Amino acid sequence: MNKTPIRESELILNEDGSIYHLNLKPDDLASTVITVGDPDRVAQVSKHFDSIEVNVSKREFKTHTGRFRGKRITVISTGIGTDNIDIVFNELDALANIDFESRTIREKLQKLTIIRIGTSGAIQKDIPVDSFLASEAAIGFDNLLHFYGNTGFLETDLSEAFIKHTHWNPKKSDPYVVSADSSLLALFNSVEMKKGITATNVGFYGPQGRKLRLDLEDDDLNKKIGSFVYTGNRITNLEMETSGIYGMAKLLGHKAISLNAILANRANGTFSKQPQKTVERLIEYTLNKLTE
């Protein structure tokens, strides 16, 4: 074990001893963590808690830690995008696995259980708005994972087949595929929960094939993504964080699952008439499954 202290420019602590962006101290973190994109969704989750012991905010990162039916849970907002996932996951892991006094990695590493409750747009006609979908795997059109070593877990056969099928323009990115934690996939399984491969992109408009005033590089991108099938599995939905979450969780040794409230159906051109209600149902579903 390397006991050289991590330098002040790498492990950045605030004056009160909290970690740089999240403003949290190690004791503030529960071993079960729910991540949401929208800071307002944090209170939507924690309003179900019996008690809240931590309430901290900085930038887009809002955190509540409390108890739900006796189980200690942290709920934290990541904001939008895998660039924020890099910050949140490195800092959550530091809180769990680095001794802030000695600035060294702990001998015994803690494995966090991380559940994303997010919103997403389906690209398959048969996945209606207001349904739930668990991401069995994520294909990342962002490039976050390529900045790290030890990525032997990437499912390169799938990404190579995808690149070939879509004639992917390499100027966009080098797509990478990471699978979900299988025990969490089983925990959140039910007839209500659809499953599929989630595509994570670097934007909401052009990168997800949305056209307002701007021309797209490839008008057929979503169709090509939607027609890709690999060993019976298809890409079902688009959002902006899951590939980073799955990749960072695998690199750091944590368990992660991404649960999607489907608010848009891009193939049918529809959007939910009750987005808040659908997200609320997914929150209740998640909290119940965590404590069943």
Ligand SMILES: O=P(O)(O)O[C@H]1O[C@H](CO)[C@@H](O)[C@H]1O
């Ligand atoms: O609702 P959240 O969790 O933010 O997730 C989705 O919504 C945002 C875009 O509207 C992106 O972050 C996307 O991944």
Ligand SMILES: O=c1cc[nH]c(=O)[nH]1
């Ligand atoms: O279509 C959608 C809906 C929610 N979030 C996304 O990223 N895309």
